[in-house]
Amino acid sequence: MQTCGICGRVLNVEADPLSGDCGGDCWGCIGLIEAKHGWQQSVDFVAAEIASGLRDADGKPKPPEQPLPKS
């Protein structure tokens, strides 16, 4: 199982839009870094992900949704 070199998020999880593999790190981390460097495409993506609730208001990726524990 591959995980992000920065935050440890599991990569390429279909249900987790921020888990895309960006050269060994997740999109959640890489997108924020690129946005901070002013890459317009990433700025737009990150803004959309903040709007849809995938990221906090400052662009930090929220942890992936965990499946409900089985009781």
Ligand SMILES: [Zn+2]
């Ligand atoms: Zn990460």
